[in-house]
Amino acid sequence: MAVFQVLIADIGNAVVKGKTLSGAEMEYPHAVKRLAEAKYKEIVQRYNGTPPVDYVRVNGVPYVIGEYAEFHDAPQARTGSGRYQSDYYGVLVAALLARLYNRSGDVAVFAGHPPSDAIYRETIANSLLNDWYVEMAGGERTFRVVYCRTWDEPAGGYYNLLLSVEGTRYQRTDLNHGDALVVDVGGHTVSMLPIREGGIVDYGNAGSQPLGIRSALTTFENSLRSVYSAETQAASRGLSPRLVRKAMATGVVELSGREYLCHDLASEAISALLREISAMYQRDHGGGVAYRAIILSGGGAAMLYDRLQPILGHARVFLADDGESIHMANVRGALKLWRLYDSLGVL
Amino acid sequence: MSDDKHKVIPFRLNLDKPDEAQAWQVLQASSGSYRQTIVEALLNLARATTDDILAELRALREEQQQELQALRERLERIRVITAEAAQELEQGGELSPEFLDNVRAVADAHPAMQRDD
Numbered sequence: 105m106a107v108f109q110v111l112i113a114d115i116g117n118a119v120v121k122g123k124t125l126s127g128a129e130m131e132y133p134h135a136v137k138r139l140a141e142a143k144y145k146e147i148v149q150r151y152n153g154t155p156p157v158d159y160v161r162v163n164g165v166p167y168v169i170g171e172y173a174e175f176h177d178a179p180q181a182r183t184g185s186g187r188y189q190s191d192y193y194g195v196l197v198a199a200l201l202a203r204l205y206n207r208s209g210d211v212a213v214f215a216g217h218p219p220s221d222a223i224y225r226e227t228i229a230n231s232l233l234n235d236w237y238v239e240m241a242g243g244e245r246t247f248r249v250v251y252c253r254t255w256d257e258p259a260g261g262y263y264n265l266l267l268s269v270e271g272t273r274y275q276r277t278d279l280n281h282g283d284a285l286v287v288d289v290g291g292h293t294v295s296m297l298p299i300r301e302g303g304i305v306d307y308g309n310a311g312s313q314p315l316g317i318r319s320a321l322t323t324f325e326n327s328l329r330s331v332y333s334a335e336t337q338a339a340s341r342g343l344s345p346r347l348v349r350k351a352m353a354t355g356v357v358e359l360s361g362r363e364y365l366c367h368d369l370a371s372e373a374i375s376a377l378l379r380e381i382s383a384m385y386q387r388d389h390g391g392g393v394a395y396r397a398i399i400l401s402g403g404g405a406a407m408l409y410d411r412l413q414p415i416l417g418h419a420r421v422f423l424a425d426d427g428e429s430i431h432m433a434n435v436r437g438a439l440k441l442w443r444l445y446d447s448l449g450v451l
Numbered sequence: 452m453s454d455d456k457h458k459v460i461p462f463r464l465n466l467d468k469p470d471e472a473q474a475w476q477v478l479q480a481s482s483g484s485y486r487q488t489i490v491e492a493l494l495n496l497a498r499a500t501t502d503d504i505l506a507e508l509r510a511l512r513e514e515q516q517q518e519l520q521a522l523r524e525r526l527e528r529i530r531v532i533t534a535e536a537a538q539e540l541e542q543g544g545e546l547s548p549e550f551l552d553n554v555r556a557v558a559d560a561h562p563a564m565q566r567d568d
Contacts, residue, residue, distance in 0.1 A: 225561065251565050252564045259557070273545065302547070302550055303549075303553040303557075441554075
């Protein structure tokens with residue numbers, strides 16, 4: 105297959121992740137908001153024609169995407185079929201392309217999705233197979249997405265652990281013996297995907313639930329607003345996602361310049377999520393008894409690792425990548441799978 | 452020399468104590484002087500102690516040599532196992548035909564979609 109550029113994309117509910125064939129990686133918060141033309145022009149003018157990369161015009165329509173979008177009170181990430189539309193999913197991927205590639209050209213996109221969204225594969229492809237004219241940071245590029253293929257997000261974590269960097273050899277042979285269960289804890293979705301001995305992906309027993317770090321963050325934010333009602337009263341549109349994430353991670357929330365301890369609230373919010381994950385693990389996968397290994401992937405896996413261990417109760421639990429970059433495990437594994445596809449001639 | 456035997460010994464023995472009463476009997480039965488008897492007794496004790504220590508050291512050395520030999524044999528076994536494992540890893544690194552078939556099945560489940568134009 106002759107294409108100019110390849111993008112491995114994982115448009116997670118919390119974080120958008122991308123990787124190129126050469127290994128370059130990009131991530132930014134999943135937040136997108138369409139801007140009025142006048143507002144966009146004003147912003148571009150204020151930055152003297154070179155605004156941050158978050159301010160972007162895609163096929164003539166201005167948006168703010170990523171961290172700055174959170175400052176603009178971007179709406180919640182879309183879910184279900186409404187998400188895989190050209191004006192949303194396509195825009196997020198186009199912006200990702202423009203951040204990773206500084207040249208125009210034909211592109212192949214290898215797009216990830218949770219197992220429960222397998223029914224949207226064609227919709228995903230249709231939202232991407234297009235011409236994307238992107239204006240960003242004072243420059244412009246045109247990407248012609250000519251090829252699209254999808255992959256299951258949890259499988260990315262599995263391939264990342266199993267395959268070598270070039271994707272054509274085992275990195276560790278032990279995972280190819282016996283069944284493995286991939287537990288992918290994302291921002292809005294927890295997916296569990298069984299991989300049978302020899303690498304057979306068991307789609308029939310795969311499942312996703314609309315749980316994730318975001319649900320814990322929402323519970324946590326509600327608790328903060330309840331306990332510190334006077335201090336948060338002014339934030340009528342809700343606390344900023346960045347503030348809530350930081351408070352959850354540190355156990356200290358800063359409101360109007362004052363710091364308040366919130367360890368217990370964070371712990372309670374995470375407990376609720378863990379209970380749901382435990383119920384799914386017990387109900388759908390027999391508490392992991394029949395699996396030889398449990399592979400944890402997704403951004404939430406590292407955050408919850410210590411508290412997930414007793415719930416999983418398994419002797420062989422592996423993180424799909426280093427703790428600090430585990431949220432990138434799925435795209436890294438997908439790149440290995442792409443290289444393996446390439447070597448097998450199935451692209 | 453036999454006169455010395457009856458000279459006063461330079462220390463007191465408490466004959467109520469069995470060990471000291473026995474020592475007194477040894478001194479009385481000895482054909483040499485008290486001093487000579489005591490010196491010989493001490494020399495015998497020193498020799499016996501030295502022999503005991505030497506015997507212990509020899510036994511310890513023997514034991515250590517056996518342990519060292521066992522460690523050498525263990526190390527050799529580890530070397531062999533490591534070499535075998537490295538060879539297995541090298542061979543095992545190759546993706547199995549079964550795995551490759553399953554990857555093709557994964558690819559089939561996610562067909563490529565391309566633009567018509």
